[in-house]
Every structure is written in structure tokens, then in C-alpha cells.
Amino acid sequence: MPTDFLLSAIVLTPGVVGLFLLATPREAARLQRWVSLLASLLTLAFAAVAWSRFDPANASFQLVEARTWLPSVGIGYRLGMDGISLVLVLLTALLQPIVFISSWRSIHDKVKGYVVAMLLLETGVLGAFLATDLFLFYVFWELMLVPMYFIIGVWGGERRIYAAVKFVLFTLAGSLLMLVAIIYLSFVFHSQTGTWSFAYEDMLRAAVPMGQGFWHSPQMLLFAAFALAFAIKVPIFPLHTWLPDAHTEAPTGGSIILAGVLLKLGTYGLLRFNRPLFPEAWHRATPLFLILAVIGIVYGALVAWAQKDMKKLVAYSSVTHMGFIVLGLFAGTLTSTQGALLQMVNHGLSTGALFLLVGVVYDRRHTRMIEDFGGLAAVMPLYTGAFLIATLSSIGLPGLNGFVGEFLILTGAFPRHPAVVAVAATGVVLGAVYMLSLVRRVFWNPLAIEANRSLPDLTWREALAFAPLAFFMVWIGVHPGTFLSLSEAAVRRLIGG
Numbered sequence: 001m002p003t004d005f006l007l008s009a010i011v012l013t014p015g016v017v018g019l020f021l022l023a024t025p026r027e028a029a030r031l032q033r034w035v036s037l038l039a040s041l042l043t044l045a046f047a048a049v050a051w052s053r054f055d056p057a058n059a060s061f062q063l064v065e066a067r068t069w070l071p072s073v074g075i076g077y078r079l080g081m082d083g084i085s086l087v088l089v090l091l092t093a094l095l096q097p098i099v100f101i102s103s104w105r106s107i108h109d110k111v112k113g114y115v116v117a118m119l120l121l122e123t124g125v126l127g128a129f130l131a132t133d134l135f136l137f138y139v140f141w142e143l144m145l146v147p148m149y150f151i152i153g154v155w156g157g158e159r160r161i162y163a164a165v166k167f168v169l170f171t172l173a174g175s176l177l178m179l180v181a182i183i184y185l186s187f188v189f190h191s192q193t194g195t196w197s198f199a200y201e202d203m204l205r206a207a208v209p210m211g212q213g214f215w216h217s218p219q220m221l222l223f224a225a226f227a228l229a230f231a232i233k234v235p236i237f238p239l240h241t242w243l244p245d246a247h248t249e250a251p252t253g254g255s256i257i258l259a260g261v262l263l264k265l266g267t268y269g270l271l272r273f274n275r276p277l278f279p280e281a282w283h284r285a286t287p288l289f290l291i292l293a294v295i296g297i298v299y300g301a302l303v304a305w306a307q308k309d310m311k312k313l314v315a316y317s318s319v320t321h322m323g324f325i326v327l328g329l330f331a332g333t334l335t336s337t338q339g340a341l342l343q344m345v346n347h348g349l350s351t352g353a354l355f356l357l358v359g360v361v362y363d364r365r366h367t368r369m370i371e372d373f374g375g376l377a378a379v380m381p382l383y384t385g386a387f388l389i390a391t392l393s394s395i396g397l398p399g400l401n402g403f404v405g406e407f408l409i410l411t412g413a414f415p416r417h418p419a420v421v422a423v424a425a426t427g428v429v430l431g432a433v434y435m436l437s438l439v440r441r442v443f444w445n446p447l448a449i450e451a452n453r454s455l456p457d458l459t460w461r462e463a464l465a466f467a468p469l470a471f472f473m474v475w476i477g478v479h480p481g482t483f484l485s486l487s488e489a490a491v492r493r494l495i496g497g
Contacts, residue, residue, distance in 0.1 A: 006050055006053070007050070007081060009046045009367070010050065011079065013042055013046065014039055014040065014043055014096070014122040014181070017036065017039035018115070018120050018123070019116075020035075021035060021115055021116050021119070021242055022112070024112060026110075032111050032115050033115065036100055036116075040119075041097050042367045044094060044096070044097060046093075047089050047093040050063060050089070051086065054083075056488070061081060061082050063079075063080065064078075064079070064245040065080070069136075073198075074186065074198055074199070076249055077136060078131065078132040078200070080491075083486045083490035084271065084491065085268075085486065087486055088261070088344065088345070089130065089215035089484055090266070091344075094468060094472070095256060095257060095260040096118070098218045098256065098352070099253040100115070100118070101461060101465040102356050102359060102465045104461060105461070106363050110155070114154075114253075118145035118147070118151070118253065120146075124143035124147070125144060125257075125261050127140030128144070132199065133198050133199055133200065133264075134182045134198045134199075135186075138178065138182055139388055141178075142175060143244055145168060148262065150252045152164040153165075155254070156249035156254070157250075158249075159245070162245065162249075166241075167245075167246045174228045174233070175240045178226055181225035181403070188206045189202055189203060189205070189206040191208065204277065206277075223281035227274055228266065230269035231266065232266070232269045233262065233265050234325075235266065236289070236293070237242065237299055237323070240300075243319065246401050247312070247314070247318070247355075248309065251359075252358075252363075255359070259318055259351045259352055260347075260351070260352040261348060263318065264344045268344070268346055270329055271337070271341070272494070273341075274493060275329075275495065282330075285330075289326060290331070290417060290420050293327040293330065293420075293478075296322070296326070297426075297427035298423065298424075298430070300317065300318070300427075301320045301426075301431055304316035304319075308369055309370070309444070310369075310370055311358050313354060313434065314354045317354075317431065318351055318497055320431060321347045321351065324340075325347070327340075327413060328343065328409035328413065331409070333413065333415070334412070334488075334492060334495065336370060336409050336411075336412025336413045338407075338487065339408025339409035340409055341491065342408065342483060343406065345401075345405075346473075347405075350390055353389075353393070354390050354391070356462075356465060357383065357390060360462055364455050370438065370441050372449065373443075373444055374442065374443075374448055374452065375443070375452060376442055377444055379447070379453060379455050379457075380458070381457065383457055387439065387443070390472065390473075393473040394431070396428060399478065401473045401475075403477060404480040406428060
């Protein structure tokens with residue numbers, strides 16, 4: 001397809017198909033499932049084409065699209081892809097078909113609404129990763145909020161309304177301040193150039209004064225407004241309390257996409273916007289964010305260790321993993337930042353796989369309590385192998401993807417922050433303890449509960465959903481350079497390395 005419209009095809013295909021499906025009768029669930037799956041596969045194909053046309057040596061945005069939208073105030077429809085956005089677009093496009101496959105049998109009620117919400121959510125995520133206009137980024141950022149609210153609130157568990165409302169309130173609290181900061185940043189650019197613009201490249205040239213103190217520093221205030229929105233989305237301790245509720249109550253597909261890509265929008269935003277737009281404020285805030293990252297790493301691991309619900313355990317493990325990513329970003333070296341970006345992908349693969357597999361046994365037993373299982377290795381050998389691969393990836397076994405990301409983060413951060421790395425390393429050990437303890441109790445404890453003796457193993461559909469995740473866990477673990485090379489030039493440009 002013509003390069004001029006490739007990024008628009010990636011962003012708009014899911015949403016357009018979703019709007020088309022609104023016109024189909026509610027009884028046509030089979031049609032809706034197939035069309036949504038095909039739309040997500042088509043989006044993945046477009047993303048693969050973009051990968052094939054991408055030049056890793058070029059640090060600038062590529063495949064750029066720029067059209068006027070509201071010219072009187074400088075708002076445009078601007079899309080662009082660099083190495084940072086490419087890897088996250090590929091992750092999003094890969095996970096979405098897996099979400100539809102995993103939900104094929106588990107979502108029975110209001111199928112049309114579910115697939116439409118998922119497709120609109122994908123458009124919002126992809127648009128946020130590819131937007132090079134700050135106002136357009138905000139539009140896509142807010143677009144994600146509505147479908148995710150309904151995914152949790154309609155198809156979630158018993159406390160789904162509480163979890164959905166909490167998710168919305170937390171997200172809105174940060175995003176409204178970010179909107180004010182975006183508008184103020186455009187005012188700064190206009191005052192300096194006489195031109196209205198929200199274009200990312202123009203905002204990079206807006207010289208925001210640092211000032212003295214926090215309340216008298218425009219740059220610190222703008223940094224804080226952006227950072228709050230992104231820190232809630234990551235989430236960074238202590239703004240994480242919405243996450244366990246959202247994960248626990250969301251359906252399996254919602255948990256996969258929430259952990260896989262929505263959390264990454266927070267760390268992507270910190271890297272894409274906070275670091276280059278407010279460099280002095282970033283430098284001053286680094287000690288605070290390093291401390292919060294380390295607290296999140298250790299706290300998340302300890303709380304995960306104490307969980308009795310498998311899904312909640314995996315949810316708290318995300319607090320630990322995202323803490324490592326924040327550590328890598330604020331350590332500020334090329335190696336640690338590359339490790340953080342790779343770990344965004346790794347977390348999406350391994351934690352997405354874990355949520356997928358927890359959903360498999362929940363569909364069979366309608367419980368996620370660890371004490372309700374035991375001895376599954378004897379009755380579900382394929383499932384056991386899949387869960388073990390995802391677990392070993394999550395804890396960073398050498399040869400799998402998780403090891404590479406954590407190693408780059410810790411080695412990249414060590415020269416500047418050895419004490420922080422020493423404390424963070426305990427999170428690696430604790431992660432291995434609680435994940436391997438989970439595996440032991442679920443799979444190798446005595447097969448004492450009669451209902452577990454007749455559990456069917458992975459179906460072909462469940463294996464099909466897991467297979468691509470396992471493939472990339474191994475590929476990145478064995479040959480990480482394939483993906484690191486995509487983002488290196490863009491990361492160097494962004495951090496000035």
C-alpha cells in the first residue's frame with residue numbers, strides 16, 4: 001500500500017471495522033468474532049509492512065503523515081514512527097489477535113459490544129504511540145479510557161463497577177492536568193515564535209523557563225503535570241492502587257491488553273515527552289523517581305508473594321516489572337534506556353501470557369485461588385509447559401527475553417546509581433521466589449482436589465494464542481539485537497547519548 005497512508009491504516013483499521021460492526025445484529029456473534037479477528041490480523045500485517053519499510057539508522061520520524069485539522073490554533077493530524085514507537089506498535093498489533101482468540105469461548109454475552117470496545121481500544125493505543133501532535137496524542141489517550149471502562153465494567157468480575165470507576169477516576173485525574181500542560185506549552189511556543197502549533201517537533205523547540213523552586217518553575221510544573229498522568233498509567237508507587245482491582249476484575253482479554261500495552265503508554269510518555277520537553281526538570285526529579293521505582297520493585301514483589309489469588313499475584317508482579325522499567329528510564333544511560341524499552345516489550349509478552357494462562361484454568365474451574373489447585377502437571381502437561389515458559393520469562397531466566405531487559409537496565413544504571421541497583425536486584429530474587437512458589441503449589445503439590453483430576457489440557461485454540469508469545473520470548477532471549485537495533489538511533493536522539 002502507499003507509504004503516505006500506511007500509519008493511518010495501522011491506526012484506523014481497527015476503529016473503522018469496530019464502527020462497522022455496530023451495524024450488525026447482536027445475534028451475529030460468530031460474524032463479529034471473525035471480522036474482529038481478521039481486522040486485528042490486517043492491522044498486524046500493516047505493522048509488519050511498516051517494519052519492513054523502516055530504516056533503523058534514521059533517528060527521525062518515518063512514514064510521516066501531516067494534515068491540517070484546526071489550523072487556526074495549530075492542531076494537525078500528524079503521525080510518525082521512529083524506532084521507539086515501532087517496537088510498541090508491533091507489540092500492540094501482536095497482542096490484539098491473541099486477545100480475540102483467548103476470548104473466543106469465554107465471552108458469551110454482548111459479544112458485539114466486547115469486540116467493538118476492543119477494536120476502538122486498539123485504535124486509541126496505536127494512535128497514541130504514533131501521534132506526533134500533542135493534542136492528537138491527548139485525543140487518542142482519552143479515546144482509550146471509554147472502551148477500557150466498559151471492558152472492565154461490563155465483562156468483568158463481581159466488583160467490576162468499582163474497579164472500572166476507580167480506573168477512570170485515577171486516569172482522568174492525571175490526564176486533565178496533562179491537557180492543561182499541553183495547552184500551556186503551545187502558548188509558550190506561540191509567545192516565542194508568533195505561531196500556534198501542537199506539533200511534537202515544534203514543542204521540542206519551546207524553551208520553557210526553569211525558574212526557582214517548584215511553584216515558581218514553569219518547567220517543573222509542566223513536568224509534574226505530564227509525569228502525573230504517565231505515573232498513574234504505569235503505575236508508579238504509590239499511584240498503583242487501581243491496578244490490582246482492574247486486573248482482577250477485568251476479563252482475560254482485558255487483562256492481557258491492560259498489562260501488555262496500556263501500562264506501556266505511561267513509560268512511553270515519560271520517555272517521549274517528559275525527558276526531551278523538560279530536560280532540567282527531568283534531571284531534578286530523577287532522585288525521586290529512582291526512589292519510587294525501587295520502592296515499587298520491592299513492594300510489588302513482597303505483596304505478590306503474599307497473594308492467594310493467581311491473577312492478583314500476576315497483577316502485583318506488574319508493579320515490580322514496571323518499577324524496573326522506570327528505573328531504566330531515569331538512570332538515563334543509553335544501555336539502561338534501551339533495556340527499559342525492551343523490557344516494555346518483554347513484560348507485555350510474559351505477563352500477557354501469564355494472564356492468558358490464568359484465564360485458561362479459570363474458565364475450567366471458575367476459581368483463581370492457588371489453594372484450589374495442585375498436581376496439574378500430571379493432568380495438564382501442555383498447560384504446565386506453557387506456564388513454566390511464561391514464568392521463566394517473567395523471572396528473567398538467561399536464554400529468554402526477560403533476562404536481557406533486566407540485565408541491560410541494571411548494568412546500564414549501575415555506574416551512576418550503584419546503591420539503587422543493589423536494592424533493585426533484590427526484586428529479581430523475590431520475583432523468582434514468588435513465581436516459582438506459585439508454580440510449585442499449582443503444578444507439583446499433591447493432586448488432592450477431585451475436580452482437578454479431569455481438567456482438559458490446552459485446546460488447539462488456547463495453544464494457538466500462546467504460541468506467538470512463546471516464540472518471541474525465545475527470539476528476544478536468543479537474539480535481542482533484532483529489536484534493540486530498531487530503537488537505538490531514536491533512543492540516542494531522545495536522550496542525547
